[in-house]
Amino acid sequence: MNYALQWSIVGAIAAAVGAMAGCSAVPQAASTKAARAANANGGRIAQQGYGIRAAFRLCTMPDCPVVTRKTIDTEVAKPDSGNAAVSPAVSAASSGGDPPTSRPAVEPDNPPPKESIVRLTVFFRFGDAGLTRTARAALDDLLENTAIAARIVVTGRTDAIGPSQVNQTLARSRALAVSAYLRERRPDPATRIEVESAGACCYVTSNDKAPGRARNRRVEVAIYLDPEASL
Numbered sequence: 001m002n003y004a005l006q007w008s009i010v011g012a013i014a015a016a017v018g019a020m021a022g023c024s025a026v027p028q029a030a031s032t033k034a035a036r037a038a039n040a041n042g043g044r045i046a047q048q049g050y051g052i053r054a055a056f057r058l059c060t061m062p063d064c065p066v067v068t069r070k071t072i073d074t075e076v077a078k079p080d081s082g083n084a085a086v087s088p089a090v091s092a093a094s095s096g097g098d099p100p101t102s103r104p105a106v107e108p109d110n111p112p113p114k115e116s117i118v119r120l121t122v123f124f125r126f127g128d129a130g131l132t133r134t135a136r137a138a139l140d141d142l143l144e145n146t147a148i149a150a151r152i153v154v155t156g157r158t159d160a161i162g163p164s165q166v167n168q169t170l171a172r173s174r175a176l177a178v179s180a181y182l183r184e185r186r187p188d189p190a191t192r193i194e195v196e197s198a199g200a201c202c203y204v205t206s207n208d209k210a211p212g213r214a215r216n217r218r219v220e221v222a223i224y225l226d227p228e229a230s231l
Helices: 002-041 089-093 135-144 164-185 211-217
Strands: 045-050 055-060 074-076 083-085 116-123 149-157 195-196 218-225
Touching: 089 195, 116 135, 135 164, 135 218, 149 164, 164 195, 164 218
Parallel strands: 149 195
Antiparallel strands: 045 055, 074 083, 116 218, 149 218
């Protein structure tokens, strides 16, 4: 490339840069003159529209746009009936205030009393459904609770010795013996007595030795006390 061509290119570039500088200077000068004219007439330059393509124009009050504060809708539409006001916690959070504080569920002033259960276990001789003197004494101590019972459940059990059907019958006979004694000692219990039985089932310990079998030959009494009743 010869020197003449190089200087021609450099000259063309310089001319283009100068033209661009001139173009950018004209609007700036025009804007400055427009602003001075607006101030002299008591007006101002206001933005018209939004975004990078927004235009500007000269205006005088009261035709100029007025700056307004941001507002937040404080009502939420219900699906079927008008509008309902938002709770103060939501309004505060929406308006930039402190966030709402998490609060635990409010406990009732008088919570319902918890259910109380009185339990007793009485034991039986091998192959027998008769109450021993010790069993009668233990049941006598339990009688006062039957007056305030919401529910009484008597369940008979056996050990693992003998056929299952025989043990099932024996378990029920033991439960019926306890139920009958309670009714005999207190003919008017607060509630009916539920009788259940399970022979070859629900052992409290192993049946391999005599002491363990003796613990399994039993009747379990559960008295569910009425929380609103009193002796």
